[in-house]
Every structure is written in structure tokens, then in C-alpha cells.
Amino acid sequence: MKVSVAMITYNHEEFIAKAIDSVMMQRTNFDYEIVIGEDCSTDNTRNIVSDYQKKYPDKFRLLLNEKNIGANRNAEQTFGSCTGEYVAVLDGDDYWTSPYKLQKQVDFLDNHPECVICFHNVLMFYKDGSHECHVYCPPGQKEFSTVEDLLEKGNIIPTCSKMYRRGLLDHVPHWICSLKMGDWPVDILHALYGKIGYINEIMGVYVIHQTGMWFGIRQNWEEKNKANIEVYEKFYDLLESKYKRIIKRILHERHVDVAEQYEDMGKLTKAKEFAVRSVTKYFVMSTRSFKLLLRLYVPALYKLLKSLKLEPMTWE
Structure with missing residues (x-):
């Protein structure tokens, strides 16, 4: 056949x-x-x-x-x-x-x-x-x-x-x-x-x-992101090292995505959970996650730095 x-x-x-x-x-x-x-x-x-x-x-x-x-x-x-x-x-x-x-x-x-x-x-x-x-x-x-x-x-x-x-x-x-x-x-x-x-x-x-x-799953962003993260974590454990760098970066970005969604919804406890995990679990720090952590944990400092237009990335 x-x-x-x-x-x-x-x-x-x-x-x-x-x-x-x-x-x-x-x-x-x-x-x-x-x-x-x-x-x-x-x-x-x-x-x-x-x-x-x-x-x-x-x-x-x-x-x-x-x-x-x-x-x-x-x-x-x-x-x-x-x-x-x-x-x-x-x-x-x-x-x-x-x-x-x-x-x-x-x-x-x-x-x-x-x-x-x-x-x-x-x-x-x-x-x-x-x-x-x-x-x-x-x-x-x-x-x-x-x-x-x-x-x-x-x-x-x-x-x-x-x-x-x-x-x-x-x-x-x-x-x-x-x-x-x-x-x-x-x-x-x-x-x-x-x-x-x-x-x-x-x-x-x-x-x-x-x-x-x-x-x-497609309609529920929480379920979609959870399922997405689950797949990447499974393949992080499974695939050889040359793919792990790619997966670590993507997992970092997915966790920041979820944290920002929770931040927009006013669910700050959940936002902090995913923001911290994005850095500590995958040992990746990006401009985006750094600014997110500042907003969540020291918002006054974030606003000050943003008003002074200091780095990173002009604080848009």
C-alpha cells in the first residue's frame, strides 16, 4: 500500500x-x-x-x-x-x-x-x-x-x-x-x-x-501557554545539547509572555511567579525580563529610570 x-x-x-x-x-x-x-x-x-x-x-x-x-x-x-x-x-x-x-x-x-x-x-x-x-x-x-x-x-x-x-x-x-x-x-x-x-x-x-x-486550548491563553511550555520542557530534557540553548531562550520568552499577561490582568502574584521563574529556572536574563522584574518588584525605581530615559533600550 x-x-x-x-x-x-x-x-x-x-x-x-x-x-x-x-x-x-x-x-x-x-x-x-x-x-x-x-x-x-x-x-x-x-x-x-x-x-x-x-x-x-x-x-x-x-x-x-x-x-x-x-x-x-x-x-x-x-x-x-x-x-x-x-x-x-x-x-x-x-x-x-x-x-x-x-x-x-x-x-x-x-x-x-x-x-x-x-x-x-x-x-x-x-x-x-x-x-x-x-x-x-x-x-x-x-x-x-x-x-x-x-x-x-x-x-x-x-x-x-x-x-x-x-x-x-x-x-x-x-x-x-x-x-x-x-x-x-x-x-x-x-x-x-x-x-x-x-x-x-x-x-x-x-x-x-x-x-x-x-x-x-486555542481560546484559553493560559492553557495554551501551559501546554506550549510543557512541550518545550519535555524536549529540553530529551534533545541533545545543541538544541538546549534554543529551547532555554524560548522557555524564557514564554514565561515572560505569561508574566506580562498576568501583569496586565492585575494578577501580580502570578506575574511575579512566572517572571522569577523565567530567569532562575533557565538562567537567562533579557532586557524585557529585567524591565518586567523592576516593574513588579521596584515600580518606583522603574518609573524613575524610565523618566530619565536611561538604558536598557530607552525604557519604552
Whole structure:
């Protein structure tokens, strides 16, 4: 089997048929299978995917969980059941727009054996109309990225765009399931073994809605930053020393981000906690953290130095 399409779904009755149809429309010169991890939905999702499987029994394999196991474990189980040389990922509430998406990504990976992941651009669609539709990847997105890029820039790869080499997925450690940042940590682990290739073409839609699996974390800045810090701390312990300097600086910046958010909210005790940790835990001091500590602990001195426009950085 050349490609497995891994679909992760839970309570997606409104979206799942469109997602599946976007896979079924693919035009390829190879065979592909569709492996669906259905995580004990409470709506009609299971009946919908079962109907597709009955209609196309040779194309679909269903993993019907008897109880809800959560998005990460469901993904791990679904990936583990894939048999293709490559694994394309599609959440049940997203969909593809190009009938040649799979073919183009397979051709790319076949022609670039140094790449372990291939991805492309997608549109971000907000179902509630709260934001204008926009592209996920910036105009300057590089054709080839590295693990350093994933650490520096964060989650640059939209889930519905990625295609993995399956061999590495077989070795993803189980502790990944405990993290709350989706498949970004999986991408980091892959990038330790090769490059990440990018096709500069919009071939999918990432749908954002209130019942989405990661919506709560994205909307709650505290949870988002906590999950983000957790990932970096895990990789700080795991990765070799040449990456630790990058991670230390990023962890310092993330703690300062959180401290400033708490400061703006008037939660000064929490602000001080994160401000102090940003320096003492990672042994990093920056102009930004120095000014933050002055504001929190000796505000009178901060105001005086700012009025005199002394360094650092003119006290803007």
C-alpha cells in the first residue's frame, strides 16, 4: 500500500462526510486506504463512517472505540493501524480541496528522500464568522525546514496538510499522548531524522469551530501557554545539547509572555511567579525580563529610570 489516510474523528457528524468525500475524490496512480479512528462519538458520526465502509469495504478500515480515549490516544492508535509507505492526516472536521493533493505529496517525497514530512498551505476557515478566512502559512514559508525551525517558530504545519513517512511513526514514544499540543511534538521528533518539505499550494481547509478537539486550548491563553511550555520542557530534557540553548531562550520568552499577561490582568502574584521563574529556572536574563522584574518588584525605581530615559533600550 502506497498511502494510508489516517482520519481522526469525534462528534463530527456535521463535517465528516465532506472530509471523506474530499479523500474519495483523490486522483492517484497508486492505491490508498482510509483508516478512521472513531472515538465513541455521541452523535451520528459512527453511523456515517459505517455507511461509507459498507459501500466501499475494500477502501475503508474503521477503528470503532468502545469508549472515548481522547484525541491523542486515538491518533496514536489510528497511525499504528496504517500500512501505507506514507501516511496522510485528516481530522474529521477538515477537508481537502485539490484532487491531486495525495499524488503531489507522494511525488514530492519520492523525489526527496531526505524529507520525512511533506506539507502544503491551507485556508483557515472560522465557522462562526469571527475572523476572515486566511491562509495558514506565510508567503515566505521555506521549501525545506528543520527541527530548529519547528522549535523557533512553533507549529508551522497544519494538520490536514501533512504526509509522514510511516516508518518513523512506528517509533513515536507513548508519552507523546500526555502532551496537549496535538501533533506538533510528533513533527519535532520526525524532524530529528530529516527535513520537512513544503509545497506552496493551497490544497485543504482547516475548519475552526467551537466543538473542535483543540478549540478550548486555542481560546484559553493560559492553557495554551501551559501546554506550549510543557512541550518545550519535555524536549529540553530529551534533545541533545545543541538544541538546549534554543529551547532555554524560548522557555524564557514564554514565561515572560505569561508574566506580562498576568501583569496586565492585575494578577501580580502570578506575574511575579512566572517572571522569577523565567530567569532562575533557565538562567537567562533579557532586557524585557529585567524591565518586567523592576516593574513588579521596584515600580518606583522603574518609573524613575524610565523618566530619565536611561538604558536598557530607552525604557519604552
